Amino acid sequence: MSAEFYAANRKRLADSMKDFSVLVLFAGRAPHRSADSEYPFTPNRNFYYLTGIDRENVILRIVKRDGDVEETLYVERPDEVAAKWTGERLSANSARELSGAQSIAYLDEFDAQFKALFRRTMFKQLYLSFESEAWDTPSTPAHEFADQVRTRMPHLKIKNAFPLICELRAVKSEEEVAQIRRAIEITNDGIHSMLKNVHPGMMEYQLQAYFDFELTSAGVHDHAFPSIIAGGQRATVLHYVENNQELKDGELVLIDLGAAWNYYSADISRTFPVNGKFTDRQREIYEIVLTAEEETIAAVKPGMTLKELNDVTKKVLARELKRIGKIKEDDEVVNYYYHSVSHSMGLDTHDVWDSSYKIVPGAVITIEPGLYLADEGIGIRIEDDVIVTKHGCEVLSPEIPKTVEDIERLIQGR
Structure with a gap:
């Protein structure tokens, strides 16, 4: 699959977003299995559809403001010790090549940059992806982030991006x-x-x-x-x-x-x-x-x-x-x-x-x-x-x- 494919998917999604809105999507993380072992990781399919990245702990942020669109991928910082145990983490260059996104930042910068957005602009909506809106749905990174946002920014309206992405995914290229x-x-x-x-x-x-x-x-x-x-x-x-x-x-x-x-x-x-x-x-x-x-x-x-x-x-x-x-x-x-x-x-x-x-x-x-x-x-x-x-x-x-x-x-x- 080409980087152009994923970039086109993001553009179509951004076109369907309301102006003065922010979208945050999470690749997800491997669920804990037992003791120090985890189940194999598989990426959130909406995240993969928009980025082509199948590594855990990666975040996609899309900002739409005055009709202009900015997109940023957040990846983990390189870690020499971790690399000896589990291999090299996704590099910024690899993230660009896979996704076609040009702006790459590190995961530990996400919180500060997200907060900084709201110092300059009064955004009206935050899009997160929830596959199910049922009461007993298992918690995901999107649910956890939504809880934080509701506490710190109760004025911000949270919208489910899942239906928007589903509409894009319905027709196959x-x-x-x-x-x-x-x-x-x-x-x-x-x-x-x-x-x-x-x-x-x-x-x-x-x-x-x-x-x-x-x-x-x-x-x-x-x-x-x-x-x-x-x-x-x-x-x-x-x-x-x-x-x-x-x-x-x-x-x-x-x-x-x-x-x-x-x-x-x-x-x-x-x-x-x-x-x-x-x-x-x-x-x-x-x-x-x-x-x-x-x-x-x-x-x-x-x-x-x-x-x-x-x-x-x-x-x-x-x-x-x-x-x-x-x-x-x-x-x-x-x-x-x-x-x-x-x-x-x-x-x-x-x-x-x-x-x-x-x-x-x-x-x-x-x-x-x-x-x-x-x-x-x-x-x-x-x-x-x-x-x-x-x-x-x-x-x-x-x-x-x-x-x-x-x-x-x-x-x-x-």
């Missing part, structure tokens, strides 16, 4: 789509390896290991989300992530997984027989889900909401389940399909807008119908990633096998 395509390519390699190596008697985590190996070999640093490898009855649990049970002969296994490339996600689901051959009943249910996916993909068009897409899916599933005698009334479909068919995808696997948002060209979304027949021990989900176009959508994951014939051929042919 060509550079962003290229990252998603690469994440999907690597995910494809991992799924092919799983299909070539699945067999009865192996453990779910052993099947996952084939996927993980392909990701690591490709230079992937992290998964897009915790992988789901669910055999048999466990596939009826939507977010089963233990992945610690045996895969048995005659069962299906549902996988829901994805690589992340430069923090951009892939999100793919497939379901296949552990022994390489669908039973007649498994095939019957599988092809209903596949039909629902195909008809939902065909229905995608700009202006639709994700809720409307889900209504298409429910209609197809209800029609087909009635055809085979599994249900009698349309509303019974919720007994076997109990999630939404789509979500936006990008820097977050479940990206930044909800089911009421109208999809537009350039948006990347998932299509993921499923059926979960707990009474029969069958759980099936088929999921692909698509980019919305002017007249429909393009499937970004067409090479990942999903027809019964292709799946059986690949497993049996090894």
Whole structure:
């Protein structure tokens, strides 16, 4: 990703800010794990979208005054002792090269410079990014800073910048789509390896290991989300992530997984027989889900909401389940399909807008119908990633096998 991309994102955000306002965004910090260890750091995605920097303890400040915009990045000072333990800190030059921002200061200067702003100008608004405004939202650096500001500057109005940035992130640039395509390519390699190596008697985590190996070999640093490898009855649990049970002969296994490339996600689901051959009943249910996916993909068009897409899916599933005698009334479909068919995808696997948002060209979304027949021990989900176009959508994951014939051929042919 280029520095020009991040600079353009900041300009678009500044254009949407009110005059006489200040925005402060935090990269975040690694959460404490136990004793002297921490969880791996991952940057706040809005911060990364605006800077391209994935180091902790960095702050972005944008000031808009009389229509003029000033931007400053605050980084940690070099520390020779710390460098011996954890490596060199982000330098001012590296911060400039990554982000395109020219004004770089040190983190220990932030407080004084922030206070100095208000000696010269009566700013009206402070923008901070809060992903959730719910009461029980975990505290973040933005929450902590907001508490300080409310105490010292009660006159200053705090606004949530999250919706402004989400609107920018909804439509993906060509550079962003290229990252998603690469994440999907690597995910494809991992799924092919799983299909070539699945067999009865192996453990779910052993099947996952084939996927993980392909990701690591490709230079992937992290998964897009915790992988789901669910055999048999466990596939009826939507977010089963233990992945610690045996895969048995005659069962299906549902996988829901994805690589992340430069923090951009892939999100793919497939379901296949552990022994390489669908039973007649498994095939019957599988092809209903596949039909629902195909008809939902065909229905995608700009202006639709994700809720409307889900209504298409429910209609197809209800029609087909009635055809085979599994249900009698349309509303019974919720007994076997109990999630939404789509979500936006990008820097977050479940990206930044909800089911009421109208999809537009350039948006990347998932299509993921499923059926979960707990009474029969069958759980099936088929999921692909698509980019919305002017007249429909393009499937970004067409090479990942999903027809019964292709799946059986690949497993049996090894």
